[in-house]
Amino acid sequence: MDEDSELEARLRRAVAFLDPVPPESLRVAREALVFRALDAELAELAFDSLDDAAPVRGPGRAQGPRFLTFRAGETTIEVEVTDPPRRIVGRLIPADTAEPVRIRRPGGSTTVTVDALGRFTAPLSGPGPFSLRYGRVVTDWVNP
Amino acid sequence: MDEVGALVRAAAGGDAAAWESLVARFSGLVWSVARGHGLGAAEAEEVFQITWFRFAEHIGRIRSPEQAGAWLATTARNESRKAVRVGSRVALTSDLDTLVPGVDDLSPEQVMLDAEDAELDRRRDRELVQALEELPGRCRELLRMLLASPPPSYAEVSQALGIPVGSIGPTRARCLSQLRELLVERGITGGAAQS
Numbered sequence: 001m002d003e004d005s006e007l008e009a010r011l012r013r014a015v016a017f018l019d020p021v022p023p024e025s026l027r028v029a030r031e032a033l034v035f036r037a038l039d040a041e042l043a044e045l046a047f048d049s050l051d052d053a054a055p056v057r058g059p060g061r062a063q064g065p066r067f068l069t070f071r072a073g074e075t076t077i078e079v080e081v082t083d084p085p086r087r088i089v090g091r092l093i094p095a096d097t098a099e100p101v102r103i104r105r106p107g108g109s110t111t112v113t114v115d116a117l118g119r120f121t122a123p124l125s126g127p128g129p130f131s132l133r134y135g136r137v138v139t140d141w142v143n144p
Numbered sequence: 145m146d147e148v149g150a151l152v153r154a155a156a157g158g159d160a161a162a163w164e165s166l167v168a169r170f171s172g173l174v175w176s177v178a179r180g181h182g183l184g185a186a187e188a189e190e191v192f193q194i195t196w197f198r199f200a201e202h203i204g205r206i207r208s209p210e211q212a213g214a215w216l217a218t219t220a221r222n223e224s225r226k227a228v229r230v231g232s233r234v235a236l237t238s239d240l241d242t243l244v245p246g247v248d249d250l251s252p253e254q255v256m257l258d259a260e261d262a263e264l265d266r267r268r269d270r271e272l273v274q275a276l277e278e279l280p281g282r283c284r285e286l287l288r289m290l291l292a293s294p295p296p297s298y299a300e301v302s303q304a305l306g307i308p309v310g311s312i313g314p315t316r317a318r319c320l321s322q323l324r325e326l327l328v329e330r331g332i333t334g335g336a337a338q339s
Contacts, residue, residue, distance in 0.1 A: 004320045011276060011323075012291045014269035021175040025189045029171055029196035033155060033163045036200040053229045106197070129194045131201070141197040143190050143223065 028106065035106065037131075040138035043072035048142075070132070070139040077132060081124065081144045088144075092118035092134060102133040109133075149210030156204040167196070170213055172292040174220045177304070180288030181224035182277065191223040213296055217289070217304030268332070275326045283319035290316060 047069035066081040076093040088103065095118025100111040103122055106129065112122045114134075124130060129141040148169070154162035174195050178188035198219055199212070206215055276287060289301055302309040327333070 004317060007320055007324065008291070011272055011287070012293065012295075014272045015176075015276075015288070015291050016293050018269055018273050019175075019179060021171050021192065022185070022189055025175075025192045026167070026171055028193045029167045030164060032193075032196040032200040033158075033160065033203075035197060036203070042201060042205065048226070050226045050229050106193075127190070129190075129197055131197075138201070141194050141201060143194050143226070 035104070037104075037133060037138040039136070040133065041072045041136050043070035043075065043077060043137050043139045045069070045140045045142065046071040066144065068142060072137045075134075075137050077134065077137070077139060079132070083144070086124045086144060087121060088124050088130070088132075089121045090119065090132065092120075094118070096134075099135055104131040104133055104138075105129075148212050149208075152203060152206065152209035152212045156209075163200075166199075166212065169294065170216050171196075172294060173213060173289065173296045173300070174216050176288040176292035177217050177220035177285075178224050178227075180285035181221075181228055182281070182284065183224060183227055187227045187230075191220055191227055194223055195220045211300075211303065213300040214303035217296065217300060221304060271330070271332050272327070275323055275330070275332070278326065279319060279323060283315075283322060286312070286315055287319050287323070 045068060047067070049065075049067040065083070068079040068081070070077040070079070074094075077090060078093065079088055079090045081088055090101065092101070092114060095114075095116065097114045097116060097118070100113050101120045102109050102111050103124075105126070107126065110122065112120045114120045124144055129143050131141045132139045148166075151162045151166050151169075155166055171192075174192050175188065178191040183191060195216060199216055202215075206212065208215075276284060279287065286301070286305065289296060289304070296304075298309045298312050301307075301312055307315070
Protein backbone atom coordinates (compact mmCIF):
# COMPACT_ATOMS: atom_id res chain seq x y z
CA MET A 1 0.00 0.00 0.00
CA ASP A 2 1.44 3.40 -0.91
CA GLU A 3 1.65 6.31 1.49
CA ASP A 4 -1.50 8.00 0.19
CA SER A 5 -3.61 4.86 0.36
CA GLU A 6 -2.40 4.26 3.90
CA LEU A 7 -3.34 7.76 5.02
CA GLU A 8 -6.66 7.45 3.23
CA ALA A 9 -7.39 4.15 4.97
CA ARG A 10 -6.67 5.73 8.37
CA LEU A 11 -8.91 8.67 7.52
CA ARG A 12 -11.68 6.37 6.34
CA ARG A 13 -11.60 4.50 9.64
CA ALA A 14 -11.56 7.73 11.65
CA VAL A 15 -14.47 9.25 9.70
CA ALA A 16 -16.50 6.02 9.86
CA PHE A 17 -15.94 5.86 13.62
CA LEU A 18 -16.45 9.52 14.49
CA ASP A 19 -19.02 10.56 11.94
CA PRO A 20 -21.33 7.76 10.78
CA VAL A 21 -24.71 8.53 9.20
CA PRO A 22 -27.04 9.21 12.18
CA PRO A 23 -29.44 6.25 12.63
CA GLU A 24 -32.49 8.52 12.76
CA SER A 25 -31.63 10.01 9.36
CA LEU A 26 -31.01 6.56 7.96
CA ARG A 27 -34.47 5.52 9.16
CA VAL A 28 -36.04 8.56 7.44
CA ALA A 29 -34.22 7.71 4.20
CA ARG A 30 -35.46 4.11 4.31
CA GLU A 31 -39.03 5.33 4.68
CA ALA A 32 -38.79 8.10 2.07
CA LEU A 33 -40.10 5.93 -0.76
CA VAL A 34 -43.58 5.68 0.81
CA PHE A 35 -43.95 9.48 0.80
CA ARG A 36 -43.74 9.84 -2.96
CA ALA A 37 -46.88 10.88 -4.76
CA LEU A 38 -47.55 8.23 -7.37
CA ASP A 39 -49.38 9.29 -10.55
CA ALA A 40 -48.69 12.94 -9.83
CA GLU A 41 -47.21 15.53 -12.13
CA LEU A 42 -44.00 16.84 -10.57
CA ALA A 43 -43.65 20.62 -10.32
CA GLU A 44 -39.92 21.20 -10.18
CA LEU A 45 -38.29 24.06 -8.35
CA ALA A 46 -37.81 26.71 -11.05
CA PHE A 47 -36.66 29.55 -8.80
CA ASP A 48 -35.25 29.74 -5.28
CA SER A 49 -34.24 33.12 -3.83
CA LEU A 50 -31.63 31.27 -1.77
CA ASP A 51 -29.68 30.49 -4.94
CA ASP A 52 -28.84 34.19 -5.28
CA ALA A 53 -28.11 34.80 -1.61
CA ALA A 54 -24.66 35.39 -0.18
CA PRO A 55 -23.42 32.83 2.37
CA VAL A 56 -23.90 33.70 6.02
CA ARG A 57 -20.57 33.79 7.85
CA GLY A 58 -20.30 33.02 11.51
CA PRO A 59 -23.20 32.14 13.79
CA GLY A 60 -26.81 32.93 13.02
CA ARG A 61 -29.21 32.22 10.20
CA ALA A 62 -30.12 34.21 7.12
CA GLN A 63 -32.97 36.63 7.76
CA GLY A 64 -35.91 37.54 5.58
CA PRO A 65 -38.42 35.62 3.51
CA ARG A 66 -37.58 32.87 1.03
CA PHE A 67 -39.23 32.90 -2.40
CA LEU A 68 -39.83 29.70 -4.32
CA THR A 69 -41.44 29.05 -7.70
CA PHE A 70 -42.54 25.61 -8.84
CA ARG A 71 -43.65 24.81 -12.37
CA ALA A 72 -45.42 21.90 -14.01
CA GLY A 73 -46.77 22.46 -17.49
CA GLU A 74 -49.27 25.32 -17.35
CA THR A 75 -49.37 25.43 -13.57
CA THR A 76 -47.18 27.70 -11.49
CA ILE A 77 -47.08 27.70 -7.70
CA GLU A 78 -45.41 30.67 -6.07
CA VAL A 79 -44.50 30.33 -2.42
CA GLU A 80 -43.11 32.72 0.15
CA VAL A 81 -41.79 31.20 3.37
CA THR A 82 -41.72 33.79 6.14
CA ASP A 83 -39.55 33.37 9.20
CA PRO A 84 -40.35 34.20 11.97
CA PRO A 85 -43.09 33.18 12.39
CA ARG A 86 -42.55 30.46 9.86
CA ARG A 87 -45.50 30.44 7.48
CA ILE A 88 -46.20 29.48 3.89
CA VAL A 89 -47.93 32.13 1.80
CA GLY A 90 -48.65 30.75 -1.64
CA ARG A 91 -50.43 31.48 -4.88
CA LEU A 92 -51.67 29.21 -7.65
CA ILE A 93 -51.36 30.48 -11.20
CA PRO A 94 -53.80 30.27 -12.86
CA ALA A 95 -56.04 30.77 -9.82
CA ASP A 96 -58.15 27.72 -9.12
CA THR A 97 -60.27 27.14 -6.04
CA ALA A 98 -61.70 23.73 -6.90
CA GLU A 99 -59.62 21.84 -4.35
CA PRO A 100 -57.64 22.59 -1.20
CA VAL A 101 -53.84 22.64 -1.23
CA ARG A 102 -52.24 19.81 0.70
CA ILE A 103 -49.08 20.63 2.64
CA ARG A 104 -47.04 17.44 2.85
CA ARG A 105 -44.58 16.93 5.71
CA PRO A 106 -42.78 13.73 6.74
CA GLY A 107 -44.85 13.76 9.94
CA GLY A 108 -48.20 14.02 8.12
CA SER A 109 -50.03 16.41 5.88
CA THR A 110 -52.57 19.22 6.33
CA THR A 111 -54.88 20.97 3.89
CA VAL A 112 -55.71 24.64 3.39
CA THR A 113 -58.36 26.27 1.23
CA VAL A 114 -57.53 28.49 -1.71
CA ASP A 115 -59.19 31.91 -2.07
CA ALA A 116 -60.67 33.39 -5.25
CA LEU A 117 -57.29 34.82 -6.27
CA GLY A 118 -55.57 31.46 -5.88
CA ARG A 119 -53.92 32.39 -2.58
CA PHE A 120 -53.42 30.16 0.44
CA THR A 121 -51.52 30.41 3.71
CA ALA A 122 -50.55 28.01 6.47
CA PRO A 123 -48.21 27.82 9.45
CA LEU A 124 -45.10 25.67 9.02
CA SER A 125 -44.00 24.32 12.35
CA GLY A 126 -41.30 21.85 13.25
CA PRO A 127 -38.23 20.74 11.32
CA GLY A 128 -38.07 18.82 8.07
CA PRO A 129 -38.93 19.40 4.44
CA PHE A 130 -42.29 20.19 2.88
CA SER A 131 -43.95 19.64 -0.47
CA LEU A 132 -47.28 20.94 -1.79
CA ARG A 133 -49.93 19.02 -3.63
CA TYR A 134 -52.72 20.55 -5.65
CA GLY A 135 -54.87 18.20 -7.70
CA ARG A 136 -52.50 16.14 -9.81
CA VAL A 137 -49.57 18.49 -9.30
CA VAL A 138 -47.03 17.85 -6.57
CA THR A 139 -43.99 20.05 -5.90
CA ASP A 140 -40.42 19.07 -5.25
CA TRP A 141 -39.46 18.77 -1.57
CA VAL A 142 -37.86 21.85 -0.05
CA ASN A 143 -36.14 22.49 3.27
CA PRO A 144 -37.74 25.70 4.51
CA MET B 145 -23.37 0.48 -12.36
CA ASP B 146 -25.85 -1.67 -14.28
CA GLU B 147 -26.81 -3.15 -10.96
CA VAL B 148 -27.62 0.34 -9.68
CA GLY B 149 -29.81 0.95 -12.73
CA ALA B 150 -31.72 -2.25 -12.04
CA LEU B 151 -32.20 -1.30 -8.38
CA VAL B 152 -33.50 2.14 -9.36
CA ARG B 153 -35.99 0.65 -11.83
CA ALA B 154 -37.15 -1.90 -9.25
CA ALA B 155 -37.52 0.73 -6.52
CA ALA B 156 -39.47 2.98 -8.92
CA GLY B 157 -41.85 0.06 -9.34
CA GLY B 158 -42.34 -0.07 -5.57
CA ASP B 159 -39.75 -2.70 -4.62
CA ALA B 160 -38.94 -1.80 -0.99
CA ALA B 161 -35.91 -4.13 -0.82
CA ALA B 162 -34.38 -2.45 -3.88
CA TRP B 163 -34.92 0.94 -2.22
CA GLU B 164 -33.20 -0.30 0.95
CA SER B 165 -30.26 -1.47 -1.15
CA LEU B 166 -29.96 1.97 -2.71
CA VAL B 167 -30.06 3.62 0.73
CA ALA B 168 -27.36 1.21 1.97
CA ARG B 169 -25.23 1.80 -1.13
CA PHE B 170 -25.39 5.61 -1.22
CA SER B 171 -26.24 6.92 2.26
CA GLY B 172 -22.54 7.21 3.14
CA LEU B 173 -21.92 9.22 -0.02
CA VAL B 174 -24.84 11.60 0.59
CA TRP B 175 -23.74 12.13 4.20
CA SER B 176 -20.13 12.77 3.19
CA VAL B 177 -21.21 15.43 0.69
CA ALA B 178 -23.11 17.31 3.41
CA ARG B 179 -20.21 17.00 5.87
CA GLY B 180 -17.76 17.98 3.14
CA HIS B 181 -19.45 21.38 3.09
CA GLY B 182 -18.64 21.85 6.78
CA LEU B 183 -22.26 21.56 7.87
CA GLY B 184 -23.06 20.83 11.50
CA ALA B 185 -25.01 17.74 12.50
CA ALA B 186 -28.49 19.33 12.34
CA GLU B 187 -27.95 20.91 8.90
CA ALA B 188 -26.25 17.81 7.51
CA GLU B 189 -29.22 15.70 8.62
CA GLU B 190 -31.65 18.08 6.90
CA VAL B 191 -29.61 17.87 3.69
CA PHE B 192 -29.37 14.08 3.96
CA GLN B 193 -33.08 13.61 4.50
CA ILE B 194 -34.30 15.94 1.78
CA THR B 195 -31.90 14.38 -0.71
CA TRP B 196 -33.62 11.02 -0.17
CA PHE B 197 -37.10 12.56 -0.27
CA ARG B 198 -36.26 14.19 -3.59
CA PHE B 199 -34.76 11.00 -4.92
CA ALA B 200 -37.94 9.08 -4.03
CA GLU B 201 -40.10 11.68 -5.80
CA HIS B 202 -37.86 11.67 -8.89
CA ILE B 203 -37.04 7.98 -9.02
CA GLY B 204 -39.43 7.11 -11.84
CA ARG B 205 -38.30 10.12 -13.86
CA ILE B 206 -34.51 9.92 -13.63
CA ARG B 207 -33.05 9.86 -17.13
CA SER B 208 -30.04 7.70 -16.34
CA PRO B 209 -30.99 5.28 -13.54
CA GLU B 210 -27.50 3.75 -13.59
CA GLN B 211 -26.14 7.17 -12.58
CA ALA B 212 -28.28 7.43 -9.44
CA GLY B 213 -25.16 7.86 -7.28
CA ALA B 214 -24.16 10.98 -9.20
CA TRP B 215 -27.77 12.25 -9.07
CA LEU B 216 -27.83 11.82 -5.28
CA ALA B 217 -24.41 13.43 -4.78
CA THR B 218 -25.34 16.37 -7.02
CA THR B 219 -28.64 16.91 -5.22
CA ALA B 220 -26.90 16.70 -1.83
CA ARG B 221 -24.36 19.21 -3.06
CA ASN B 222 -27.02 21.71 -4.17
CA GLU B 223 -28.86 21.33 -0.88
CA SER B 224 -25.61 21.69 1.08
CA ARG B 225 -24.84 24.94 -0.71
CA LYS B 226 -28.27 26.24 0.20
CA ALA B 227 -27.70 25.24 3.82
CA VAL B 228 -24.38 27.11 3.79
CA ARG B 229 -26.21 30.20 2.48
CA VAL B 230 -28.87 29.96 5.18
CA GLY B 231 -26.07 29.85 7.73
CA SER B 232 -24.92 27.16 10.06
CA ARG B 233 -25.52 27.08 13.77
CA VAL B 234 -22.88 24.53 14.73
CA ALA B 235 -19.65 23.70 12.94
CA LEU B 236 -18.63 20.05 12.64
CA THR B 237 -15.45 20.57 14.63
CA SER B 238 -17.42 21.84 17.61
CA ASP B 239 -19.66 18.78 17.73
CA LEU B 240 -16.84 16.28 17.28
CA ASP B 241 -16.82 15.68 21.04
CA THR B 242 -20.43 14.57 21.04
CA LEU B 243 -19.72 12.35 18.02
CA VAL B 244 -17.27 10.19 19.96
CA PRO B 245 -19.04 7.00 21.02
CA GLY B 246 -18.95 6.48 24.78
CA VAL B 247 -17.52 3.51 26.66
CA ASP B 248 -20.70 2.82 28.62
CA ASP B 249 -21.28 -0.53 26.94
CA LEU B 250 -18.01 -2.03 28.14
CA SER B 251 -17.42 -3.82 31.45
CA PRO B 252 -15.36 -1.93 34.08
CA GLU B 253 -12.45 -4.39 33.70
CA GLN B 254 -12.46 -3.97 29.95
CA VAL B 255 -12.54 -0.23 30.36
CA MET B 256 -9.53 -0.39 32.71
CA LEU B 257 -7.53 -2.45 30.21
CA ASP B 258 -8.59 -0.67 27.06
CA ALA B 259 -8.95 2.86 28.29
CA GLU B 260 -5.46 3.99 27.49
CA ASP B 261 -5.27 2.45 24.01
CA ALA B 262 -8.81 3.45 23.15
CA GLU B 263 -8.25 6.98 24.37
CA LEU B 264 -5.12 7.24 22.25
CA ASP B 265 -6.89 5.89 19.15
CA ARG B 266 -9.81 8.20 19.70
CA ARG B 267 -7.57 11.22 20.11
CA ARG B 268 -5.70 10.29 16.93
CA ASP B 269 -8.94 9.86 15.00
CA ARG B 270 -10.18 13.19 16.25
CA GLU B 271 -6.94 14.94 15.30
CA LEU B 272 -7.13 13.44 11.82
CA VAL B 273 -10.75 14.48 11.25
CA GLN B 274 -10.00 17.90 12.76
CA ALA B 275 -7.16 18.41 10.26
CA LEU B 276 -9.39 17.20 7.42
CA GLU B 277 -11.97 19.81 8.42
CA GLU B 278 -9.40 22.56 8.20
CA LEU B 279 -8.39 21.86 4.60
CA PRO B 280 -9.55 24.33 1.94
CA GLY B 281 -13.18 23.71 0.88
CA ARG B 282 -12.43 21.94 -2.40
CA CYS B 283 -10.01 19.49 -0.79
CA ARG B 284 -12.34 18.84 2.11
CA GLU B 285 -15.24 18.21 -0.24
CA LEU B 286 -13.31 15.83 -2.52
CA LEU B 287 -11.66 13.87 0.28
CA ARG B 288 -14.86 13.49 2.28
CA MET B 289 -16.57 12.09 -0.83
CA LEU B 290 -13.74 9.63 -1.48
CA LEU B 291 -13.80 8.57 2.19
CA ALA B 292 -17.48 7.64 2.12
CA SER B 293 -18.36 4.06 3.06
CA PRO B 294 -18.76 2.42 0.62
CA PRO B 295 -16.58 4.73 -1.53
CA PRO B 296 -18.11 6.23 -4.68
CA SER B 297 -16.74 5.51 -8.15
CA TYR B 298 -14.56 8.18 -9.81
CA ALA B 299 -17.34 8.51 -12.42
CA GLU B 300 -19.80 9.45 -9.67
CA VAL B 301 -17.36 11.92 -8.10
CA SER B 302 -16.60 13.42 -11.51
CA GLN B 303 -20.27 14.01 -12.33
CA ALA B 304 -21.17 15.35 -8.90
CA LEU B 305 -18.26 17.80 -8.75
CA GLY B 306 -18.23 18.64 -12.47
CA ILE B 307 -14.54 17.80 -12.84
CA PRO B 308 -12.90 15.37 -15.30
CA VAL B 309 -12.30 11.82 -14.05
CA GLY B 310 -8.61 12.26 -14.93
CA SER B 311 -8.20 15.16 -12.50
CA ILE B 312 -9.52 13.31 -9.45
CA GLY B 313 -6.36 11.27 -8.85
CA PRO B 314 -3.94 14.22 -9.01
CA THR B 315 -6.27 16.41 -6.91
CA ARG B 316 -6.62 13.65 -4.31
CA ALA B 317 -2.81 13.34 -4.14
CA ARG B 318 -2.39 17.11 -3.74
CA CYS B 319 -5.07 17.28 -1.03
CA LEU B 320 -3.61 14.34 0.90
CA SER B 321 -0.18 15.93 0.75
CA GLN B 322 -1.66 19.19 2.09
CA LEU B 323 -3.24 17.20 4.90
CA ARG B 324 0.05 15.46 5.62
CA GLU B 325 1.81 18.82 5.92
CA LEU B 326 -0.83 19.95 8.39
CA LEU B 327 -0.37 16.78 10.44
CA VAL B 328 3.43 17.15 10.46
CA GLU B 329 3.10 20.81 11.51
CA ARG B 330 1.14 19.64 14.53
CA GLY B 331 3.41 16.75 15.32
CA ILE B 332 0.69 14.23 14.55
CA THR B 333 2.30 11.10 13.22
CA GLY B 334 0.34 8.43 15.10
CA GLY B 335 -1.89 5.88 13.46
CA ALA B 336 -1.16 2.77 11.47
CA ALA B 337 2.61 3.20 11.73
CA GLN B 338 2.59 3.14 15.53
CA SER B 339 0.08 0.41 16.17
